[in-house]
Amino acid sequence: MIALQNVKLFNGHADYFCNDATVIIEGNVVHYAGPSAATPALEPQTRVIDGRGHFVMPGMVESHAHLSYTNNGPLELDKSPVEEVVIKTIHNARVMLGSGFTSAISFGSVHRVDAFLKRGIESGEVLGPRLLAGGRDIGSTGSNADLHPDYAQLKIDGLGMITDGPWEVRKAVRTLSKNGVDVVKVMIDGELLSSGGGIKPGVLGFTDEELEVLVTEAHHRGMRVASHARSAAAVKQAVRAGVDFIGHANYLDDEALELLEAHRDSVFVGPAVAWEITFLEHYQSFGFETGGPEHEGYAAELAATQESVKRMRDVGVRVLVGGDYGLNITPHGTYAKELEYFTEYFGFSTGEALQAATKHGGEAFMPEGGLGTLEPGSLADLVIVKGNPLEDIKVLQTADNILAVMKDGQIFSGLLDPCSPHQKSAEQLSGLLEESLCN
Ligand SMILES: [Zn+2]
Structure with a gap:
């Protein structure tokens, strides 16, 4: 048992803060x-650690992860x-954990990398977040x-499984199941930016029948379904088919919002706007012009998303933190930017942004409960932070402020220092932890 005394505590609930708190961990579970x-x-043998007034919060959940990007x-x-x-990917997993994200819901992986990464993490061979x-x-x-037009004749098979018709869709889901996948990722509608004649947001790639088969087969095999759905039409198709995670939901109409509200206890939405925001910062370096269709299109998409998130929030839909990190403009390690976007673009308080990243992310990852809060019985996933994210959400973006991370009762420190990753038991590391808290 270890007792972390003299800390500031955020327990995952948006309006909770305790200025002088103690956290007691027994094995991999929060005791107090x-x-x-x-x-x-x-208990007499309890290892007592002085937290020196630092900030303790639940481990965060990256709910739209692409560790293999x-x-x-x-x-x-x-x-x-x-x-x-x-x-x-092995490096990215360590960076994600070291950044304070102790859990990740994958929104797609190339090849079969995620499934093997998960095994490596669970066996202790790879340092990384708990992973779906x-x-x-x-x-x-x-x-x-x-991704690639036919004339390019690119025989690249790492990412897309191109399927048409219910039986091809069903076979693809079965293939993913065979290969150890927890979350089936489906592209429901399109994207403004595409290399070929790809469909745009608002154009549905599958018929209702194809999507319903996909979801039914995935659920039948104990998998959940994550979707790329930007338009109201795509969101409606997703909710009606029983999709579990909706990525983006940029454009909503009243009917889409009503459907989301009716299913708010089972559906989670992650806007993942890092893509739009960083595209708008960098479009010129991609060769796009100011005022061109890509620039104007993504600016409009961001504005629509701001409106949509506010409406979803008003009707109690849980909006998750996580967003397509792993691209050149959204590199691994910058995951905590997303919480800043929630406060800056969506009007979330810092407590609400933290709640989205912890409690709500935990509910999405583990619907049966026990992940994402620091309460008796919760899994011992926490982050010790220098500075107070409730006062300045940006402190989470600086590696030096992430003093230590605990996942499943194990303490990790120095993960963002490529030379000295440490993983030892809480007992072995408590000395080191005390040392790192002095910094
Ligand atoms: Zn994505």
Whole structure:
């Protein structure tokens, strides 16, 4: 048992803050997290650690993760050789954990990398977040899973599984199941930016029948379904088919909002606007012109998303933190920018942004409960932060401010220092932890 005393505590609930708190961990479970004055009696062998007034919060959940993306350009996602991908993925997983994200819901992986990454993490061979593994993207011919036009004659098979018709869709889902995937990623509508004649947002790649088959088969095999759905039509198709995670939901009409509200206990939405925001910062370096259709289109998409998120929030839809990190303009390690976007673009308070990243992310990852909060019985996932993110959400973006991370009762420190990754038991590391808290 370890008792982390003299800390500031955020427990995952938006309006909770305790200025002088104690957190007691027993094995991999939180035994107590609350005011120091109300701390239960400690067992004699308890290792007591002075938290020196630092900020403690639940481990964050990256709910739209692409650990196997290698900071490529958006149209080059599948062009890295698998050997390179594996090496970089192992690095990315350590960076994500070291950044305070102790869990990740994958929104797609190249090849079969996620499934093996998950095994490596669970066996302790790789340092990384607890993971719901994704697989290759399922999409129809001409969808934005179908990245390359025919004339290019590119025989690249790492990302898109191009399927048409219910039986091809069903077979693709079964193939993902066979290969250890937890989350089936489907492209429901299109994307403004595509390399060929790919469909745009608002154009549905699958018929209702195809999508319903996909979801039914995935659920039948114990997998969940994550979708790329930008338009109101795509969101409606997703909710009606029973999709679990909706990525983007940029454009909503009243009917889409009503459907989301009716299913708010089972559906989670992640706007993932890092893409639009960083595209608008960097479009000229991609060769796009100011006022061109891409520039104007993504600016309009961002504005529409701001409106949509506010409406979803008003009707109690849980909006998750996480967003397509792993591209050249959204590199790995910058995941905590997303919380700043929630406060800046969506009007979330810092407490609400933290809640989206912790409690709500935990509910999405583990619907049965026990992840994403610091309360008795929760899994012992926490982050010790220098500075107070409730006062300045940006402190989470600086590696030096992430003093230590605990996942499943194990303390990790120095993960963002490529020379000295440490993973030891809480007992072995408590000395080091005390040391790092002095910094
Ligand atoms: Zn994505």
